Amino acid sequence: MTTETQKETLGFQTEVKQLLHLMIHSLYSNKEIFLRELISNASDAVDKLRFEAVSNADLLSDDPNLRVRIGFDADAGTITIDDNGIGMNRDEAISNLGTIAKSGTAQFLEQLSGDQKKDSQLIGQFGVGFYSAFIVADKVTVETRRAGSEEAIRWESEGTGEFTIEAIDKASRGTSITLHLKEDGREFADNWRLRSLVSKYSDHISIPVEMLKVPMPEYDEEGNVKETSETEPTWEAVNSAKALWTRPRNEVSDEEYKEFYKHVSHDFQEPLKWSHNKVEGKLEYTSLLYIPAKAPQDLWNRDMLRGLKLYVQRVFIMDDAEAFLPPYMRFVKGVIDSNDLSLNVSREILQNDNAVDSMRSALTKRVLDMLSKMAKNDAETYQKFWDEFGNVLKEGPADDFGNKDKIAELLRFSTTHTDNAAQTESLKDYVERMAEDQDKIYYIYAENHNTAKNSPHLEVLRKKGYEVLLLSDRIDEWMMSSLREFDGKSFQDVTKGKLDIEVEESEEQKKEKEQKAEQMKPLLDRMKSVLEEKVTSVNSTDRLTNSPACLVVGEFDMGLQMRRLLEQAGQQLPESKPSLEVNPDHPIVQKMDAEADEDRFADMAWLLYEQATLAEGGQLDDPATFVSRMNKLIVQMSN
Numbered sequence: 001m002t003t004e005t006q007k008e009t010l011g012f013q014t015e016v017k018q019l020l021h022l023m024i025h026s027l028y029s030n031k032e033i034f035l036r037e038l039i040s041n042a043s044d045a046v047d048k049l050r051f052e053a054v055s056n057a058d059l060l061s062d063d064p065n066l067r068v069r070i071g072f073d074a075d076a077g078t079i080t081i082d083d084n085g086i087g088m089n090r091d092e093a094i095s096n097l098g099t100i101a102k103s104g105t106a107q108f109l110e111q112l113s114g115d116q117k118k119d120s121q122l123i124g125q126f127g128v129g130f131y132s133a134f135i136v137a138d139k140v141t142v143e144t145r146r147a148g149s150e151e152a153i154r155w156e157s158e159g160t161g162e163f164t165i166e167a168i169d170k171a172s173r174g175t176s177i178t179l180h181l182k183e184d185g186r187e188f189a190d191n192w193r194l195r196s197l198v199s200k201y202s203d204h205i206s207i208p209v210e211m212l213k214v215p216m217p218e219y220d221e222e223g224n225v226k227e228t229s230e231t232e233p234t235w236e237a238v239n240s241a242k243a244l245w246t247r248p249r250n251e252v253s254d255e256e257y258k259e260f261y262k263h264v265s266h267d268f269q270e271p272l273k274w275s276h277n278k279v280e281g282k283l284e285y286t287s288l289l290y291i292p293a294k295a296p297q298d299l300w301n302r303d304m305l306r307g308l309k310l311y312v313q314r315v316f317i318m319d320d321a322e323a324f325l326p327p328y329m330r331f332v333k334g335v336i337d338s339n340d341l342s343l344n345v346s347r348e349i350l351q352n353d354n355a356v357d358s359m360r361s362a363l364t365k366r367v368l369d370m371l372s373k374m375a376k377n378d379a380e381t382y383q384k385f386w387d388e389f390g391n392v393l394k395e396g397p398a399d400d401f402g403n404k405d406k407i408a409e410l411l412r413f414s415t416t417h418t419d420n421a422a423q424t425e426s427l428k429d430y431v432e433r434m435a436e437d438q439d440k441i442y443y444i445y446a447e448n449h450n451t452a453k454n455s456p457h458l459e460v461l462r463k464k465g466y467e468v469l470l471l472s473d474r475i476d477e478w479m480m481s482s483l484r485e486f487d488g489k490s491f492q493d494v495t496k497g498k499l500d501i502e503v504e505e506s507e508e509q510k511k512e513k514e515q516k517a518e519q520m521k522p523l524l525d526r527m528k529s530v531l532e533e534k535v536t537s538v539n540s541t542d543r544l545t546n547s548p549a550c551l552v553v554g555e556f557d558m559g560l561q562m563r564r565l566l567e568q569a570g571q572q573l574p575e576s577k578p579s580l581e582v583n584p585d586h587p588i589v590q591k592m593d594a595e596a597d598e599d600r601f602a603d604m605a606w607l608l609y610e611q612a613t614l615a616e617g618g619q620l621d622d623p624a625t626f627v628s629r630m631n632k633l634i635v636q637m638s639n
């Protein structure tokens, strides 16, 4: 069979077609990033080869000097990025360069709007990788040979719907990518342009990125350029070719840190903060941790690929090594380079290794410190962080008991102080604002912010001037179940148990209250007998001012929201009923007391119960009966 007959045409996965189309149209103002992406891939390919060579040294032996080379031909309008890394076999080329394996791709594509500015940001966050070649090229040719294999292939595409693949001869392992530049991409086939892009974007790459040396002209005695004899072209490194994290902190510029972040994270945007540390002593390792500016699509998913790029003594071992940070820090990106682990370390070994455990707890502290410092010194940036990642950090108190006090300081809440849904207030702020006679931190949890904010349960606290945390994120109830106290003050759910709020009252008022309670008793008993199946008791309360009634669960019972969530998730829970608390001063309650018609009394009692359920975001078992009951009362009232 000749090489020619082996040429096959295959179609791109639908998502690739969509991405290519959108990318070409939304990234044209930032064309030059293609070079960074392709060099980054080449460097990853070299890292992978180095890793495989740990157990199979032969892979390296014929061509041991790992590097990326960039060549160009201005007349032909081409640029070639050539690496001697791991290469790809036929199947790998088809799946790696014809599909997108990233999770959440479909949702991501759905979010794109056609608005160039917004889309380019989103695409940047998603990472375009190899496909960015098509921003500047109308044809891309990839020739590649996998290390350890004799077979090589050529992959070629014009970036529309399909690509071809054929067997070729290739003298050495690795991948060579040739971009046939579009008319408006030809500016890049230029020596100085390419050199400056390499310094700008790829200086931190740990292997040499080489370009042909441009011979310096020699002059004769009269100052004319000497005709020199043709010499072998020589390659020279254009970058500093030293793994960035191995350099001392004071020798790395902010720009370099930012570029390196883009390389390890595949994120186009700049990170919010980073922390670079070399640890010496019992354990020796270097870490470079970044806090990104934007959350990825699947951050909510605790199983998303996460973790640090792991190196052992400068040799790349794996991406997404998740053992070095707890799940609630899954937003952190970066590198860890250890001198204590073996080059053959596997994910399983990492899970059960004492050195890894120690590193994990030190790195966790480091991230918490980085966030604390940011919160203290740069509240605006911290707020940006919180808006993106707060919901993940909220898993912290339950996940990481040992650090829960530190995490508590980092939490931000919406509270009745601002009455705004934005989560901007810290517990420290709250405690500083606490009223003199207040000894607890009050909170309410509801399905959404407005339900929390307008809950009848807040009435007495608002009257007293006590601030209440307004919680409405799904994770909040779980988080609060792990937070016992802050700064010596315990947390109190305002919908649970007794509130123990001291209301200043004279002896006379106290007496009056007792009398009123005594008078209320028959009414409460009547209500209880109507609502028997729904509530454990009906009590008089002074926690309400404007509303007639609210539901309260026992101090140690599960909150009503949590119960609903678990029931929705199909869990069988033991029966537990709330109690109904009624406001003795409310006109409806007073009217009920005088109601002689037992049927009408029952309707009113049910309505109070149902209102209270709705007000805290609950659902009625029988909404139709509620509506007809209400209509009946309205008709009676208007007669």
Ligand SMILES: Nc1ncnc2c1ncn2[C@@H]1O[C@H](COP(=O)(O)OP(=O)(O)OP(=O)(O)O)[C@@H](O)[C@H]1O
Binding pocket: 041, 042, 045, 083, 085, 086, 087, 088, 096, 097, 126, 127, 128, 129, 130, 131, 175, 266
């Ligand atoms: N020079 C190369 N040598 C070997 N394999 C490569 C090379 N370039 C790309 N690949 C393979 O193609 C895959 C897809 O590359 P692509 O750049 O699209 O995605 P990525 O690098 O995995 O992530 P990102 O899209 O965030 O850059 C890579 O994961 C790698 O397996």
